[in-house]
Amino acid sequence: MKARYIILRDSGPAARSSPQVRSFSRTASSLTIDVEELAPRDLASLAEKKIFVAPAMPMRLIAPFAAPLAVPGSDDTPPSEETEACAWGVQAVKADTSPFTGAGVTVAVLDSGIVRSLPVFDDIDVIEKDFTGEGVVDVDGHGTHCAGTIFGHDVSGTRIAVAPGVKRVLIGKVLSTEGAASDQIANAIMWAVDNGAHVISMSLGMDFPGFVKQLVEEDGYPPELATSHALEGYRTNLLLFERLASYLRVKARSTLLVAAAGNESRRDIDPRFQIAVSPPAVVEGILSVGAVGRHDDGLRVANFSNYGPKVSAPGVEIMSVALDGKLQALSGTSMAAPHVAGVAALWAEKMLKKGPLGGTQLEARVVGQTSTDEMAAGYSASDIGEGIVQAPQM
Structure with a gap:
């Protein structure tokens, strides 16, 4: 067979x-x-x-959670003045006070595509490629929301983007309504590198249960054999992404890979209910991202955020653009990863002004300039990694 x-x-x-x-x-x-x-x-x-x-293993988007946040342009109650001016995540990573915008930097988003015709993406050089066979247009909204957080124009007077000066983007549609496969992700990474991406943002994960189900229902494997085969596939796919990331660090030195840590933890149910960073983010050579949210006493790790990320970023009640062009609030490490990709674009702009860009040097700068100053007391490094990413200020 x-x-x-x-x-x-x-x-x-x-x-x-x-x-x-x-x-x-x-x-x-x-x-x-x-x-x-x-x-x-x-x-x-x-x-x-x-x-x-x-x-080739099944992959899936890291599904976000809808956030009940009043935003301008919606039918909810009017938001605060702070919300109208700038999304809180942009402020938390200090992108709103940075002199850098991401100008001259190429960012790739490997996700469900975008709706390119939306005003939020006007005047941006968008290069699209479909790896799914479904067509390049985003029908889910996930990719559009993530892209808006990185480089989208203001919506209803609200700044949503960390790096609004990015003018060349690569949109690889790797997630269809049926999900994705690891070969599509690997090929999309190579496509992005071939086309000059300085930063690659991915908010997706490996679907181990889906692979077992596929082997049982579609290929007729007994459950025990399907589980064994899926475990071997899981192991070899981890090695695949590890080798790919390692190769890119040596040969394509100007590219930084950023990936969401996953949303499987449930700290609100039980503080011990914590799931480790999921693939491909867990792979060495990929910058894994956890999510934090606002509380009265400061920032706290999101209940859903998987533990063990390298860095963290705002990922709760994140405002960005929806399929209809209006603002939408979502929560998830899927929303945190684009903040890190945007901050990386700001650092890349600064570094490119001084000479050639190195992906390992870019990662070192992003990780090395994190902060825990706004974290509420009692946080754990295993939950947030090195801290919250911060944009360059000079």
């Missing part, structure tokens, strides 16, 4: 001569990702050649 596999290797003449691999490939420098339907004998042949192979 054949199945869909991802093949990762250096693309020398000998490596590309394999007859099993003729479908889709994308190359950044000498790295090649191929995707092919393979039988067990093909896997054995590739293993003998020490070529890395992983099954």
